[in-house]
Amino acid sequence: MPIMITILLLAFLFFVSLWLSIVAFIAKKKSSSSSAVEWPVVGMLPALLCNATTNLHGFITRLVKESGGTFLFKGPCFANLDFVVTSDPMNAHHVFSKNFANYGKGEDFKAMFEELFGEGIVNSDGESWRFQRQRIHSFLTKDGFENYVMRTLHQKMEGTLFRVLDDACSTRRLGTVHVEVDMQDVVSRFMFDNICMWVLGFDPGYLCVDRQLSTFSCGKAFDEIEEAVIYRHIVPRSIWEFQKRFGIGSEKKISQSTKVLDEFLYDVVKTKKQELHKEEQHQQLDLLTQWLEQGQQLDMLTQLMIAGQKGESSDKSLRDMVFTLIAAGKDTLSSTLSWLLWLGKDSVSSVLTWLLWLVVIHPRVEKKIIEEIERVVVMAKRRPDPREGRLLGVFMIDKDEMNRLVYLHAIICETLRLYPPAPFELRCAIEDDMLPSGHLIHKGTRILFSIYSMGRMEEIWGKDCMEFKPERWISEQGSLIHIPSYKFINFLAGPRYCLGKSLSFMQLKFIVSTLLWNYKFDMAEEGHVVKSTPSMVLSMKDGLKMRVSKRNV
Numbered sequence: 001m002p003i004m005i006t007i008l009l010l011a012f013l014f015f016v017s018l019w020l021s022i023v024a025f026i027a028k029k030k031s032s033s034s035s036a037v038e039w040p041v042v043g044m045l046p047a048l049l050c051n052a053t054t055n056l057h058g059f060i061t062r063l064v065k066e067s068g069g070t071f072l073f074k075g076p077c078f079a080n081l082d083f084v085v086t087s088d089p090m091n092a093h094h095v096f097s098k099n100f101a102n103y104g105k106g107e108d109f110k111a112m113f114e115e116l117f118g119e120g121i122v123n124s125d126g127e128s129w130r131f132q133r134q135r136i137h138s139f140l141t142k143d144g145f146e147n148y149v150m151r152t153l154h155q156k157m158e159g160t161l162f163r164v165l166d167d168a169c170s171t172r173r174l175g176t177v178h179v180e181v182d183m184q185d186v187v188s189r190f191m192f193d194n195i196c197m198w199v200l201g202f203d204p205g206y207l208c209v210d211r212q213l214s215t216f217s218c219g220k221a222f223d224e225i226e227e228a229v230i231y232r233h234i235v236p237r238s239i240w241e242f243q244k245r246f247g248i249g250s251e252k253k254i255s256q257s258t259k260v261l262d263e264f265l266y267d268v269v270k271t272k273k274q275e276l277h278k279e280e281q282h283q284q285l286d287l288l289t290q291w292l293e294q295g296q297q298l299d300m301l302t303q304l305m306i307a308g309q310k311g312e313s314s315d316k317s318l319r320d321m322v323f324t325l326i327a328a329g330k331d332t333l334s335s336t337l338s339w340l341l342w343l344g345k346d347s348v349s350s351v352l353t354w355l356l357w358l359v360v361i362h363p364r365v366e367k368k369i370i371e372e373i374e375r376v377v378v379m380a381k382r383r384p385d386p387r388e389g390r391l392l393g394v395f396m397i398d399k400d401e402m403n404r405l406v407y408l409h410a411i412i413c414e415t416l417r418l419y420p421p422a423p424f425e426l427r428c429a430i431e432d433d434m435l436p437s438g439h440l441i442h443k444g445t446r447i448l449f450s451i452y453s454m455g456r457m458e459e460i461w462g463k464d465c466m467e468f469k470p471e472r473w474i475s476e477q478g479s480l481i482h483i484p485s486y487k488f489i490n491f492l493a494g495p496r497y498c499l500g501k502s503l504s505f506m507q508l509k510f511i512v513s514t515l516l517w518n519y520k521f522d523m524a525e526e527g528h529v530v531k532s533t534p535s536m537v538l539s540m541k542d543g544l545k546m547r548v549s550k551r552n553v
């Protein structure tokens with residue numbers, strides 16, 4: 001009997017694939033027409049598949065614009081793949097803030113990420129989410145944590161990133177080879193090491209001066225998962241689950257990469273636990289140490305509570321709370337770590353890569369930012385003796401200087417607007433509801449927010465919405481203009497807004513100003529057309545090949 005069912009299922013999948021291929025072929029021929037045709041049985045899936053590898057975000061933006069901000073994407077009738085797709089800020093306000101309690105991540109989203117990142121903060125709702133959020137928030141806001149992050153960043157920049165770039169400059173000067181540096185790769189490796197330093201407490205050396213020495217495979221595993229997992233969003237769940245079962249295509253990649261990731265994290269956690277047992281007094285501030293230390297305190301508290309229960313009085317609610325915290329904490333440790341590594345590494349490195357490219361292709365912006373760095377940071381640090389020359393290398397930037405880097409802040413926001421690291425956000429309705437746009441939402445309906453499209457809507461940003469124009473973020477008085485978070489949802493809005501927002505701005509300002517002050521970047525190839533990959537994180541398809549030279553030397 002099971003053999004019979006398997007054969008029938010295979011036959012069914014074969015005919016569906018055949019039908020999809022035929023329809024996708026016809027749809028490709030007609031791709032000049034912008035709207036997504038709804039076909040019998042397979043719905044709009046062929047149009048989506050046609051555009052998935054070439055211009056997924058552009059395709060969705062076109063559809064959203066044509067429909068006035070919100071439309072229903074119809075998937076195959078057998079696949080439960082219908083979505084309401086929207087870029088309407090009022091819908092965002094409603095779902096993420098006003099009616100927050102009615103929208104969760106949903107079962108399909110959880111299934112997509114379950115074996116990858118388990119019940120980590122981004123993949124959980126309710127008590128488990130609240131617990132993790134409160135805990136991560138307390139770690140991130142602990143006294144001295146920001147300084148610790150900036151110190152580790154400084155260390156990695158000076159010890160590795162600048163040396164890698166110096167090497168590229170000196171090889172060019174010697175005229176030996178015409179060196180091109182893939183800045184996307186460099187930045188992504190650099191950010192991975194950096195996030196590992198303050199999340200796990202050590203530098204795995206994914207970016208090192210001698211590239212031959214970098215055999216670290218975990219960073220690559222993250223990249224592979226990201227690219228592969230986007231297909232789980234596009235194809236019906238039954239199909240990717242089938243592929244997963246038999247280890248086919250992208251699913252094979254996911255399972256191999258997850259294994260690499262798991263081994264790495266379990267090893268790190270084991271080593272850290274041993275270190276904690278050995279040392280009585282340790283001053284490490286990385287998130288893993290803080291998490292484990294708090295876990296130890298909770299364990300002690302539980303033992304006390306259990307002991308207390310045997311006696312006369314017991315506070316049951318406190319005991320339950322402690323148990324909940326421990327259960328949630330134990331199960332979520334490594335998944336929380338993987339999510340944090342992922343969020344930190346990819347979102348920041350994605351902004352950094354797009355920003356470098358945008359600054360290089362807009363010399364006017366480059367000139368203005370260099371002037372601002374000179375005025376706000378460099379002049380303040382000018383040495384008394386002019387013979388000491390120009391300030392070079394990695395310099396620290398204090399809080400006050402950070403706040404005065406207004407133009408740089410605007411460049412970061414403008415980059416995020418046009419190239420959001422997380423281009424989509426998904427939510428699922430718990431009960432029936434009505435969106436402000438007038439769309440009826442039934443229980444279980446999924447709503448896909450296209451953050452990418454929101455950044456390109458004339459209704460939100462005006463007629464020049466497609467231009468890279470940092471000035472739009474600055475008032476006539478020279479201060480930053482406040483844009484409500486539901487219009488600019490790159491860090492989300494409401495109770496689930498990003499916990500790493502201010503840390504990301506600090507890191508980005510520090511990295512960008514020291515990088516641009518010390519080096520000049522040029523595109524390796526004139527007229528190179530940059531394309532984005534269809535991935536969970538917006539990255540460049542063929543990397544960012546650049547030539548690096550020392551600025552003003």
Ligand code: HEM
Pocket residue numbers: 121122133136340343344345347348351421422425426489490491492495496497498499500501503504
């Ligand atoms: C430019 C950089 C960043 C961007 C654009 C960004 C964006 C986002 C977005 C869109 C979400 C919502 C995800 C979801 O619910 O599906 C999110 C959540 C989150 N982010 Fe970030 N992020 C950035 C950097 C960081 C960094 C460096 C950290 C590390 C501390 C971080 C920590 C978090 C956490 C913990 C959450 C989960 C919040 C919750 O569910 O309550 N993010 N971020």
